[in-house]
Amino acid sequence: MPSSPHTSSPASSAAFDISVVIPVFKAGRFLRRCVESVLAQPQVREVILVEDGSPDDSLEVGRKLAAGHPGRVRLVQHPDGGNHGAGASRNLGAEIATSRFLAFLDADDYYLPGRFARDADVFAAHPDAQGVYNALGTAFEDEAGRAWYRKSGFPELTTMKQAVSPEQLFFMMNPIGPQGRFSFDALTLRREPFLQTPRFGNLEIGEDTLLLVQLALLLRLYPGSIREPVAVRGVHGGNRVQDLKALRTGTDQLFRALEAWIATAPATPRHRRALWLAHLSK
Secondary structure, three states: OOOOOOOOOOOOOOOOEEEEEEEEOOOOHEEEEEEEHOOOOOOOEEEEEEEEOOOOOOOHHHHHHHOOOOOOOOEEEEOOOOOOOOHHHHHHHHHOOOEEEEHHHHHHHHEOOOOOOOHHHHHHHHHOOEEEEEEEEEEEEOOOHHHHHHHHHOOEEEEEEEOOOOOOHHHHHOOOOHHHHHHHHHHHHHHHHHHHHOOOOOOOOOHHHHHHHHHHHHHOOOOOOOOOEEEEEEEEEOOOOOHHHHHHHHHHHHHHHHHHHHHOOOHHHHHHHHHHHHHHHH
16 A cells, blocks of 8 residues: 555544635535534534636625624635636635644535544544544435436435445555445545645546545545435536536546546556456446
8 A cells, every 4th residue: 555645643622623624616605504504513613615717696696694703604706707617616715724734625515414423433543543534325306406406317326325434445446446435515524634635626527536646545545424415415406517428438538537647646566457457347
């Protein structure tokens, strides 16, 4: 297993403070629900809303939320006030976060009660843990969302089928292995190790998957709650990625990006061969 960029001391209840980064684009109607679900988590010290040049009322809703929760909700934009995409917005939020731990949430999704309870236990039990992955549920916001999601064949519970050790996660998770996958909505990270990894890129499709595979190789990620969801994905007609043909086309681009990266990453021949074989099978 490649060496880790950073190992922190065990998480105690007093030290388990979290910054949650929420990229905000055209999500005004969901944003209050999203933020309130985060503020309900006692471990969350700050919520960072990165408004990404929305054409709707997202900026105004964000301003009201920040004004209503001074010191706990921060509203920022890119320096030029423009639209730079979810990846760049998450990167910006991670860079300005001030907590020891970091989590992400899309603005049309929400956390369930006790979102971080299991994570705290895992970090405390495993001093070498640099991240904890959990299950993500699904809620259909409208019939258009239900129709496209059902057509996609995606499972309503996004999770690993079994608990996988940090050493085996790269080989077992999709798209490399057969044991499922997890989402950034349900992942908690130590902030400093994360800032030493590649960050979110600019792939049109699959940028989240690209970084999750990279993190599985570079960091020590442990399983948390993989049977019951800790967060919920809101599925609706306005979801950013719905073109199933484009999703399939994007798979090849994803693998090519991974192969370019792993050529210089601290990976073993086994890691490189597993990636090559997975690409051949797609």
